[in-house]
Amino acid sequence: MSSRTTKPQPLSETEIRHIAAEIDAGKPPMVWFTAAAVGVPEGRSGKVISLGDPSEGDFLQVKPTGSKDVLSFGPTEVTLTKPARKDAAGATKPKTATRKDSTVTMPSPVTAPPSVPIAPPPAPAPKAEAPQAPSAPEPAAANADKPAAKGGSRPARNAAAAGAAARKPKAPEVTVTLSGTADGEWTLDVVNGKKRTIKGLSVPSSAVSQAAKILHPEVAEVVDSILEAVREQQRAKVEQLQAELENARRLLDDLAG
Template sequence: MSPLSSDELRSIREELKAGTTPTVWFTSSAVGVQEGRSGKVIALNEPAEGDFIQVRPAGSKDVLSFSTAEITQVKPPRKKPTPEPAKPAAKAPATKPNQQAGSAASEKPAEKPAAKQAAPAAKPRPQTTAKSGESAAGRRTPRQTKQSIGGAVVTLTAGEDGQWSVEVTSPKRKLVKPTQVPANAVAQAAKLLHDDVAAAVEPLIEAAREQHRARVEQLRAELEAAQAALHELDG
């Protein structure tokens, strides 16, 4: 499958601006997603960021980042089902020999039947039970394999202006680019995680709080000065 071209990328940007989510399919270069699986384009970041195409795979709630080589707008053909092997023809029943001789023998006078000998009783066959871990046909059932889950790194960053941001990355790609989060949410999360984490985060939040208090006092003083100057002009 051919990757996205510049014209297709331009068309996707126009569809996103119009409020639609274009459908794409994953190529063999896509990491962690099956080739031929479909998805919806949610957003486009700057191309300088590498994997800048945000796609939600079909049947998933996660939004992952991909490059132009990993997705395409060419729908893959449907796989034809494998035909079942033809069943062998049933054999015709064998004819009974000497049918004519039997009919001729029926015309002879009936003879006295000889005494029937008692047939020996058939011994019951011992029943065999399948061993643990084997099916009724004697084959071992396959063991279920656990699918490994890739790890991720969540990074919280405190800026000099008191703003906080969060970023999520995996060994293969950036899952969530730096996104601003409120300071009170960071403080609540730190308390839930561990006492040491809360103790490390609290001084940073307190410093940002003092910075905002100083800014409020400065703005209040500037407002009072502006009001005094206005009264003088009105007087």
């Protein structure tokens, strides 16, 4: 007896409109993967997160159950109909069983000649365990008659996206703090991640001014205003010290005369 495999039927326009309405309502609909799905076992469930352009072929963005990745699939790779449960041997259990009577014609017994001894039938061989069905169809066989999607192989893109998300390293955070005092003293602190690599490094005011001009005009404007205020303060301090020095010299000259 030969078995015939039914080719999965693509989602109808009515079903696609239903999926779009469910997504718009904030209720991603549940779908089940068919034998044509690439990289996902047949019968596994998933939720449709969004719909793309149908002209691209694989326009259904589906998140398989138990996975954090959202993959692209075509309308023949998913169905809204929940598949029937399978028994331990992997055969699909029908919903109802109907018994049909059939007439079987048995062949007439053959009598061996008396002169030829009939050998006893051989002992039955031990029953081998049925091999387990593969968890997922081969990608090449399942997608042999399917045209390539625009922009490269979809299975490769799905696998690359999942691998990149798992291998993407976390960039270290670096914090650079520049501090200034009213006396015109500047210090630099650098924190790399959670470790302070530089603390209280003295920086000349001229270097701060040059760095600000390189970074951005607005930064240069703020730093120049701070430096100008420090200059005015230092000028006033110098004038005060000069006045005190003149008074000290005059007093010394009076004491010497």
